[in-house]
Amino acid sequence: KNIVILISGRGSNMESVVRASQAEQWPARIAAVISNKADAAGLVFARANGIVTAVVPSKDFASRADFDVALQQAVDAFAPDLVVLAGFMRILTAPFVEHYAGRMINIHPSLLPDFPGLATHRQALEAGVARHGVSVHIVTAELDHGPVLGQAEVEVLPGDTEATLAARVLVQEHILYPRVIRAFIEGRPGAGSGTAA
Numbered sequence: 001k002n003i004v005i006l007i008s009g010r011g012s013n014m015e016s017v018v019r020a021s022q023a024e025q026w027p028a029r030i031a032a033v034i035s036n037k038a039d040a041a042g043l044v045f046a047r048a049n050g051i052v053t054a055v056v057p058s059k060d061f062a063s064r065a066d067f068d069v070a071l072q073q074a075v076d077a078f079a080p081d082l083v084v085l086a087g088f089m090r091i092l093t094a095p096f097v098e099h100y101a102g103r104m105i106n107i108h109p110s111l112l113p114d115f116p117g118l119a120t121h122r123q124a125l126e127a128g129v130a131r132h133g134v135s136v137h138i139v140t141a142e143l144d145h146g147p148v149l150g151q152a153e154v155e156v157l158p159g160d161t162e163a164t165l166a167a168r169v170l171v172q173e174h175i176l177y178p179r180v181i182r183a184f185i186e187g188r189p190g191a192g193s194g195t196a197a
């Protein structure tokens, strides 16, 4: 099976998926890592690990629709069974989402349905919740609203800042995402739930 991972920046989730796929010898390969930014740090790790990379620079496109057409071409060149959004900071158009219906997933740093959108750690602190975390979900037309495949929780501690909370959640992201992706490609979606630590 072919997995294509889309990133925009640091790429630490992509890195955790690549490392797990290699260490656990998944029946799938990371066919490509594609970024909408040429300077995404994650591209360096991907190339150093022998993974094919591509850049579709979103800044070069006049419209969201034009960008998505180009991105779809780039992604489809690798015949993906699964498209993995890993810190891919673009809102995708409905035709793009529809094209990958049921085979595109995203990781979102909150316990959905709580706190969709941006600045999730600030939202959690402002809401005063005791538990926060991360969700992996199927991508549907409505942002951060598709069916949840797995979640992991962390405790919100007294004195937490956005940075300390984000770091605690990120540890769980790096455990959860490979677990859910592996379950998906092995045909056991939903088997990825649970807090690992």
Ligand code: GRF
Binding pocket: 007, 008, 009, 010, 011, 012, 013, 014, 086, 087, 088, 107, 108, 109, 170, 173
């Ligand atoms: C992660 O917190 C992810 O949940 C969110 O954006 C961040 C990306 O981090 N969607 P990285 O690029 O995977 O390091």
